[in-house]
Amino acid sequence: MLGQTKLKKIAEKVLKLSKADQTEVLLSVSEDALTRFANNHIHQNMAWNNLGISVRVIYGKKIGVASTNAFDKESLKDVVERASTLAKLQSPDPNFQSLPTPLSTPEVDKEVFKATEEEMASSVHTVIKQAQAEGLIASGAYANDVSEFAVANSLGVWAYHAGSSCNLSTIVLGKNSSGFAADVARKSSEVDAQTVGQVAVQKTLESKDPESIEPGEYEVILEPQAVSEMMAFLQWYGPNARIYHENASPLSGQMGKQVFGNNITLIDDPFHEKVFPMPFDFEGQPKRKITFVEKGILKNIAYDSYYAKKYGAKNTGHALPAPNTMGPIPLHFYIAPGDKTRDEMIRSVKRGLLVTRLWYVRVLNPKALNVTGMTRDGTFLIENGKIVKPVMNLRFNQSIPKALNNVVAIENKLTQLASFEGEMISLAPTLHIRKWEFSSGTLF
Amino acid sequence: MxxxxxxxxxxxxxxxxxxxxxxxxxxxxxxxxxxxxxxxxxxxxxxxxxxxxxxxxxxxxxxxxxxxxxxxxxxxxxxxxxxxxxxxxxxxxxxxxxxxxxxxxxxxxxxxxxxxxxxxxxxxxxxxxxxxxxxxxxxxxxxxxxxxxxxxxxxxxxxxxxxxxxxxxxxxxxxxxxxxxxxxxxxxxxxxxxxxxxxxxxxxxxxxxxxxxxxxxxxxxxxxxxADTCPTGEFDIILDGNQLALQIHESCGHAVELDRVLGYEASYAGTSFLTPEKLYEFQYGSSIVNLTADATIPGGLGTFAYDDEGTPAQRTYLVKEGMFQDYITSRDTVKKLQNRNPKYQNRTSNGTVRASSWNRLPMIRMTNINLEPGGEEGTGKGWSLDELIADTKYGIFMSTNRSWSIDDKRYNFQFGTEIAWEIKEGKLGRMLKNPTYQGITPEFWNSCDAICGRDEWTVWGTPNCGKGQPSQVMYTGHGASPSRFKKVKVGVVKW
Incomplete structure (x- = not known):
């Protein structure tokens, strides 16, 4: 890690090298490691470090971006020159007005923790031992990411953050079943490998010898991992200013209107106690807690400086790195918890399915936000309030907005879910949904 | 350097x-x-x-x-x-x-x-x-x-x-x-x-x-x-080459990655139904289906001279006249396969190992995975698209991928395309929107009854193939020409 002082000096050097009207520089430093296991042994084990610098220069309304992974004088000069050359060749973007000006960003903990390869291998072995004890096969990955990130611009923006994460996930395989579990923490000593192994082994044993079941419309209990996999698509295609104003979002034109059931509140909170905090966006603008949907009514959408100025809205601090062709996206998006426990929800189902995970979810139509995908790593039939048997995996075709208009109950707590890599955590409760459309089965 | x-x-x-x-x-x-x-x-x-x-x-x-x-x-x-x-x-x-x-x-x-x-x-x-x-x-x-x-x-x-x-x-x-x-x-x-x-x-x-x-x-x-919505039912479908390319990618390309088959990708995108005992024994497709991994095709996005283990680029039959024939392999996985299937003795890597960057591990990746065109050895008649449409009594012609999804053993897939046309009595008719089709991989490939010839064969590039942890995005190619599949489940989504 280079530290704030050194990174600030590098940013200042870059800003000085640029002759453009406005200049922005993004700096990153990373030291990552990943221990991957399968067939009850470590098969891929690696570490890598890198630097990143991305420079956005603006001449009038003409914008160019260049990047490199070296901080020496020649490389800095080269990256500024490449960005400047591109900008000068550009045609003006009439909607661009200015880079953002400085605003104070919240102070958060910047301490980082590095896991050793021995600690990572040992945690992996803890999972493997539990699978072996039951005659099962463990696979998975333990990732340790340590990074620094800084944003500076010629209007005075300077923002710096450092963070780290340890993320252990496993899929345990039986003869005809599988189970998933994961844990994520700031420090390796806080990763609970024992529980990860236990939960995944338990799921694998419970989902043994699944029976086929007719596809069709079912009531479902989606566990947090499945909810998170579904909500990722609403996060991208829902309250995104670019897509919203293109009239291509299911929320387009619905501001102030009831878009989901009145038990649905959607929040983006980069400072939630269960996530790793993110104090600013990729333009160095402060982040804050925002309620996008309150009791089913659309209240806000996500903006960065470009779309805020284009549409006369307030910047909400959701910029991604330039050039961003996807639009501003909330990265700490979750459904507010309800008042039921998972067991209470299961007890209230007459006939339905308990779904552990969704897999290979893809959008069929972004405007309707219909998605398709498979169930994975443990699907169970519930009858008269009890889990009666594991069933084979099913394909679904489901509109996410329709699902969020059919939520019967929401779990009273949020579970932390790590992305497979990186320092992002999503939060999700278990959901009880009245109708979910399964269109076909598979052979396992 | x-x-x-x-x-x-x-x-x-x-x-x-x-x-x-x-x-x-x-x-x-x-x-x-x-x-x-x-x-x-x-x-x-x-x-x-x-x-x-x-x-x-x-x-x-x-x-x-x-x-x-x-x-x-x-x-x-x-x-x-x-x-x-x-x-x-x-x-x-x-x-x-x-x-x-x-x-x-x-x-x-x-x-x-x-x-x-x-x-x-x-x-x-x-x-x-x-x-x-x-x-x-x-x-x-x-x-x-x-x-x-x-x-x-x-x-x-x-x-x-x-x-x-x-x-x-x-x-x-x-x-x-x-x-x-x-x-x-x-x-x-x-x-x-x-x-x-x-x-x-x-x-x-x-x-x-x-x-x-x-x-x-x-x-x-x-x-x-x-346009009318694509009808629901079991129909003959003709897939345009650009859609068939992704069908090959998901249901063949990933399924024959030997590291996946041996369980080394289980923790992420899953395993494969093409388990080692099926090698040389499994009827993957109909007798005209020939699938190759070929890193030597000029212009293919998966074309190179040597893989990232230093193994020369090769052309390998994965499926020959419908029969499952080989995997895409690396230097360490061929040895493991030999332990599981003695018929694979004396084989060496077929040169498919690549890394997306200097900071990623080299691993088995698709090169150019192709459905060989009709009109060549073992591939049946080399149809033109016009002939194929004229030969279809009722069917749907689908073009250009819009959505894709497959289960974690590569059996159950569903694809959607941007556009389709109804075929009636050998003629292209009304335009159809929201076309989708669904199937089980070996059943689908066994229903292939006609493949267009080399004149309509293109190596399509798929530059966004994801695999591995940490994730790697790789560029791969897929040679394909329009082909017909019988009695496929179509229009599976309620719009």
Whole structure:
């Protein structure tokens, strides 16, 4: 890690090298490691470090971006020159007005923790031992990411953050079943490998010898991992200013209107106690807690400086790195918890399915936000309030907005879910949904 | 830089069983336009190296941007300590196939270096193609995109191999989005998700005629808004080559990756139904289905001279006349397969190992995975698309992928395409929107009864293939021509 002082000096050097009207520089430093296991042994084990610098220069309304992974004088000069050359060749973007000006960003903990390869291998072995004890096969990955990130611009923006994460996930395989579990923490000593192994082994044993079941419309209990996999698509295609104003979002034109059931509140909170905090966006603008949907009514959408100025809205601090062709996206998006426990929800189902995970979810139509995908790593039939048997995996075709208009109950707590890599955590409760459309089965 | 790679290799302790070093120097440029404005104009550069060592029967891998003496020393030590941390938990020793050292250089043969074409010219072309999509007020978004990638790789190994390879690939495409009420329809040319991509130079972009095709695809997007929805039922379908390419990618390409088959991808995208006992015994497709992995096809996005283990590029039959024949393999997985299926003895890697960057582990990746065209040995008649349509009493012709999904053993798939046309009594009829089809992989490939010939065969590029942890995005190719499949479940989504 280079530290704030050194990174600030590098940013200042870059800003000085640029002759453009406005200049922005993004700096990153990373030291990552990943221990991957399968067939009850470590098969891929690696570490890598890198630097990143991305420079956005603006001449009038003409914008160019260049990047490199070296901080020496020649490389800095080269990256500024490449960005400047591109900008000068550009045609003006009439909607661009200015880079953002400085605003104070919240102070958060910047301490980082590095896991050793021995600690990572040992945690992996803890999972493997539990699978072996039951005659099962463990696979998975333990990732340790340590990074620094800084944003500076010629209007005075300077923002710096450092963070780290340890993320252990496993899929345990039986003869005809599988189970998933994961844990994520700031420090390796806080990763609970024992529980990860236990939960995944338990799921694998419970989902043994699944029976086929007719596809069709079912009531479902989606566990947090499945909810998170579904909500990722609403996060991208829902309250995104670019897509919203293109009239291509299911929320387009619905501001102030009831878009989901009145038990649905959607929040983006980069400072939630269960996530790793993110104090600013990729333009160095402060982040804050925002309620996008309150009791089913659309209240806000996500903006960065470009779309805020284009549409006369307030910047909400959701910029991604330039050039961003996807639009501003909330990265700490979750459904507010309800008042039921998972067991209470299961007890209230007459006939339905308990779904552990969704897999290979893809959008069929972004405007309707219909998605398709498979169930994975443990699907169970519930009858008269009890889990009666594991069933084979099913394909679904489901509109996410329709699902969020059919939520019967929401779990009273949020579970932390790590992305497979990186320092992002999503939060999700278990959901009880009245109708979910399964269109076909598979052979396992 | 080959000299630098050799210098790093020389510093690796002699106690290792095997080691290789890769230095990769990557340059890329991107232009993306939206609604008549250049939205992204970007130039990227990345340089770094990795050290891969085999010690005490386990792999160690470390990578760094830091090419100073101290940086190299730290990277080597890290790779050694990583191997030492894994060794106590090993269950067997990694074994490599036998290979001869190779000293060679290779450069993608191109006619026109995309990086030397003036940026103004490239932007002007895209802006024209973007503006030419504005045929109706219903066009909500018009887009055009271009990408070029130059990857210079220097590989040395303790076997004595020294390989200097420069891979260049280029891609471009356009996409129109029409919106009316709650309906949204897209049309892309020549393919969706980043257009067409090949290991060719700017000649690829010049040959696409993006501007000429823009009004047509925009008009189709608008027409789709008022088109009938694709009917539901079991029908014969003809898949256009650009859709069949992704069908091959998901249901064959990933299914034959030997690391996946052996369980080494179980924790992420899953395993494969093509388990080792099925090798040489399993009827994967009908007797005209021949699938190959071919890294030697000129222009294929998965074309190179040597893989990232230094194994020469090859052409391998994966499925021959319907029968499952081979996997795509690496130096360490072939040995494991030999232990599981004795019929695989004496085989060596078929050269499919690649890494997406200097900081990623090389792993088995698709090269160009192809459905061999009709009219050749064992592939049946070489139909033309017109003949195939004329031969179809009732069916649906589907083109250009819109959505894709497959289960974690590669059995149950569902694809959606941007557009379809009904075929009635051998004639192309009404345009259909929201076409989808679903199936189980071997049942689907066994229903293939006609494949168009080489005249209509194109190697489509798939530049966004994801695999592994940490994730790696790889560029792969798929040769395909329009083909017919019997009694497929169509229109599976309630819209």
């Amino acid at each position: 080959l000299k630098d790679a050799k210098n790093i290799l020389a510093q690796i302790p002699s106690s290792v069983t095997y080691a290789d070093v890769r230095i990769v120097n990557q340059n890329s440029e991107d232009i993306a336009t939206k609604d008549g404005v250049v939205e992204a104009l970007q130039s990227n550069h990345s340089l770094g190296y990795n050290v891969r060592i085999l010690k005490d029967g386990v792999w160690g891998f470390a990578a760094s941007h830091d090419m100073s003496e101290s940086g190299i020393d730290a990277t080597i030590k890290k790779a050694m300590s990583i191997a030492a941390a894994s060794a106590p938990y090993k269950i067997d020793d990694v074994q490599l196939d036998d290979q001869k050292p190779i000293k060679d250089t290779y450069k993608t043969p191109i006619k026109e270096d995309p990086f030397t074409v003036p940026m103004e010219e490239k932007m002007e072309l895209l802006l024209k193609a973007d503006n030419a999509q504005r045929v109706s007020e219903k066009i909500a978004v018009s887009q055009a995109m271009y990408h070029a990638n130059k990857e210079h790789k220097y590989f040395v190994s303790t076997l004595g191999s020294e390989i200097d390879q420069e891979i260049i690939w280029t891609g471009a495409g356009i996409e129109a989005t029409a919106v009316e009420g709650s309906d949204l329809q897209n049309r892309s040319y020549p393919n969706s998700f980043r257009g067409q991509n090949q290991t060719r130079g700017y000649e690829l972009v010049r040959g696409l005629d993006l501007v000429g095709h823009a009004p047509q695809i925009a008009e189709e997007a608008v027409k789709l808004l008022s």
